[in-house]
Amino acid sequence: MNKTMLIEILLDPTSSEADKDDAAIELGNHFDDEETIDTLIKVSNSRDIDEMISASCGESLGQIWLRKAKVDYEKLACLNGVALTEALSLIKQQRPDWYEKYIKQTSGKK
Numbered sequence: 505m506n507k508t509m510l511i512e513i514l515l516d517p518t519s520s521e522a523d524k525d526d527a528a529i530e531l532g533n534h535f536d537d538e539e540t541i542d543t544l545i546k547v548s549n550s551r552d553i554d555e556m557i558s559a560s561c562g563e564s565l566g567q568i569w570l571r572k573a574k575v576d577y578e579k580l581a582c583l584n585g586v587a588l589t590e591a592l593s594l595i596k597q598q599r600p601d602w603y604e605k606y607i608k609q610t611s612g613k614k
Contacts, residue, residue, distance in 0.1 A: 507535050511543050521554045528557055532564020536572050541565060545579060548587035555586050562587030566594030575602050577609060 513519045513527040528547065531540050547553055548561035562583055569575040575595065583591055596603040 505530060507531065507537075507540065510535075511540070514543060514547050517552070521557060524553075524557045525560050528560040528564050532560075532567045536568045541568060541576070541579060544568075545582050545587075549582070549584055559586045559590045562590030563594060566591035569602075570594060570598055575599070575606075577606060580606060581610060 510527040510531050513523050514531070519527075524547075528544060531544060544561040544565050548558045548565075550558075565580075565583070565587070569580075569591075580588075580591060580595075592603060592606070595606070
């Protein structure tokens with residue numbers, strides 16, 4: 505499936521939760537451009553989204569940043585709840601230096 509179709513599924517309020525979850529995972533596995541990252545952040549922070557989908561968005565974002573070998577700390581800081589937990593879990597496991605930097609950057613902001 506192409507990126508445009510996956511994003512459409514993820515943003516379509518009539519798509520099933522299973523289809524949205526699959527789309528989030530596929531985006532994370534195959535695409536790493538800014539449109540994909542921004543879409544995953546937007547969906548993960550949506551109040552109308554199931555927690556499972558939000559978690560998959562966060563995990564996909566973590567995978568993208570790890571694959572690119574570059575994390576966007578500003579975008580990482582935009583994540584909330586389970587999406588943030590999932591992204592940080594991957595980052596902490598594979599790039600503890602990134603995790604420590606994120607913690608230092610955010611420790612005085614909350």
